[in-house]
Amino acid sequence: xxxxxxxxxxxxxxxxxxxxxxxxxxxxxxxxxxxxxxxxxxxxxxxxxxxxxxxxxxxxxxxxxxxxxxxxxxxxxxxxxxxxxxxxxxxxxxxxxxxxxxxxxxxxxxxxxxxxxxxxxxxxxxxxxxxxxxxxxxxxxxxxxxxxxxxxxxxxxxxxxxxxxxxxxxxxxxxxxxxxxxxxxxxxxxxxxxxxxxxxxxxxxxxxxxxxxxxxxxxxxxxxxxxxxxxxxxxxxxxxxxxxxxxxxxxxxxxxxxxxxxxxxxxxxxxxxxxxxxxxxxxxxxxxxxxxxxxxxxxxxxxxx
Numbered sequence: 001x002x003x004x005x006x007x008x009x010x011x012x013x014x015x016x017x018x019x020x021x022x023x024x025x026x027x028x029x030x031x032x033x034x035x036x037x038x039x040x041x042x043x044x045x046x047x048x049x050x051x052x053x054x055x056x057x058x059x060x061x062x063x064x065x066x067x068x069x070x071x072x073x074x075x076x077x078x079x080x081x082x083x084x085x086x087x088x089x090x091x092x093x094x095x096x097x098x099x100x101x102x103x104x105x106x107x108x109x110x111x112x113x114x115x116x117x118x119x120x121x122x123x124x125x126x127x128x129x130x131x132x133x134x135x136x137x138x139x140x141x142x143x144x145x146x147x148x149x150x151x152x153x154x155x156x157x158x159x160x161x162x163x164x165x166x167x168x169x170x171x172x173x174x175x176x177x178x179x180x181x182x183x184x185x186x187x188x189x190x191x192x193x194x195x196x197x198x199x200x201x202x203x204x205x206x207x208x209x210x211x212x213x214x215x216x217x218x219x220x221x222x223x224x225x226x227x228x229x230x231x232x233x234x235x236x237x238x239x240x241x242x243x244x245x246x247x248x249x250x251x252x253x254x255x256x257x258x259x260x261x262x263x264x265x266x267x268x269x270x271x272x273x274x275x276x277x278x279x280x281x282x283x284x285x286x287x288x289x290x291x292x293x294x295x296x297x298x299x300x301x302x303x304x305x
Contacts, residue, residue, distance in 0.1 A: 001028070010058055013067040020069050023076035030083040034099065048103040052114045053079060078163070085118060087167035089265035093198060094169060095128060096121045100135065104144070106155035111143050114159045117176075126201025127172055134194055135162075138176060150183075157181040165264045171204075171303040172196045175262040175271070190273035191284070193262040197303050206256045209304050214297035215256060222251050222270060222287035226277060229285055235278075247277050251287075263304065268294050 001024060003015035014020045035046050061071035081088055085097035097118045106112025119135050120128040138160065146156055159179040166173040174194045181187035195204040206215070226247070227239075239247065250272070254260040260270050272285040298304050 001025075009065065010061065010067050010072070013069060014072055017069045017072075020072045020076070023073045023080070027076045027080045027083075030080040034083045042101070045101045045103045049101045049114065049116060052103070053116075082116065082118070082162075082164075087164040087172075090166040090168045090171075092167050093120075093125060093128060093172065095124050097164070100139075102139075102142075106157065108149075108152040109146055111146065111156045111158045113142065113144070113157075114161075115139070115142065117160065117162045118164060125169065125198045127196040127198030130196055130201045130203070131172060131174075131194070134196075143180075143182075154183060156183070157187065163262070165262045168198070170198055171263075172198055173261075173263040175269075186280070188274070189284075191271045192259050193271075195258055195261060195263065199303075204258055204303065206258050209258070209299065209302045210297050211299055215252070217297065218255050218287075218289065219248065219252050221289065221293075222255060223248065225287045226251070226272075226285050230278070230282070233282055235282065250277050255287075265291075267291060268304075 001011060001014065001021075003011075003021070006012045006015045014024050031046075031050060035043055038046055057072070057075050060075060061067045063071075078088060083099055085099055086092060098121045100115070100117040100119050102113055102115035104110060104113035117135050117138065119132045123129045123132055142160060143156075143158055157179065158181075159177075161177045163175045163177070164172070165175055172195070175191050176194065177189070177191045179187055179189040195209075196202070197204050197208065210218075230239075254272060254276070255270055260272070262269055262271075268289045268291075270287045270289075272287075274280045274283055277285055295305070
């Protein structure tokens with residue numbers, strides 16, 4: 001970026017903050033390194049992916065007339081790590097990851113696709129093999145062609161983003177965010193987690209990670225957090241007993257499945273997609289548990305310890 005020519009609010013905000021500018025420069029290095037070693041076909045995919053990400057940054061970090069500097073820094077750092085094939089936290093597994101980028105322009109018959117995943121270049125640990133298998137499953141479910149000609153003037157959209165939130169030789173955690181627009185009033189989005197015991201090459205279960213007594217404690221904490229978030233969303237109505245019972249059931253099931261969890265070196269997070277514990281207009285809900293809260297709840301031999 002040439003700050004002498006900064007014109008957009010985003011560019012001006014980056015150039016005005018040394019930390020934001022440093023993060024943007026590191027992102028440029030990561031992008032250039034990946035691009036320079038890619039095949040000609042992959043270069044086109046990488047370029048389009050970066051353009052899509054730049055649009056996402058504008059939408060995500062623009063707050064009225066002044067973009068959020070923290071948002072700009074966080075997004076640049078996260079994107080840099082992705083382009084380098086590195087986890088957002090943890091030491092890594094010791095083996096190389098490669099960004100997997102797929103871009104497809106939308107037409108009357110094709111979905112517009114923006115896919116950003118990772119795979120291990122040469123998987124060595126059992127968990128690395130499983131991670132690659134999970135990525136293949138995710139890709140298999142990506143819709144490429146519209147299955148109907150009912151809306152030829154409407155572009156369907158499918159976005160898929162991986163955040164490798166933690167990786168070590170013992171444990172790997174990732175979240176996968178999806179967005180799909182397939183006609184109708186609005187698109188749908190969601191997030192799921194992948195948690196892998198790297199030595200056994202198996203998906204982690206709640207029973208593997210937590211003591212049985214942890215479930216109720218996590219349920220109660222999560223419900224309290226959701227109630228606070230409801231108020232922050234200006235939802236002041238009381239939860240009726242039937243809805244509260246259903247909400248408790250959803251929270252219990254989601255916490256116990258582990259496919260709604262993802263972990264970093266600071267906390268564990270459980271996500272609830274729109275409609276899960278509220279209306280679509282309420283959006284998603286998140287329950288975050290700092291490590292000092294989680295550690296006493298882990299089993300002694302848990303890979304999360």
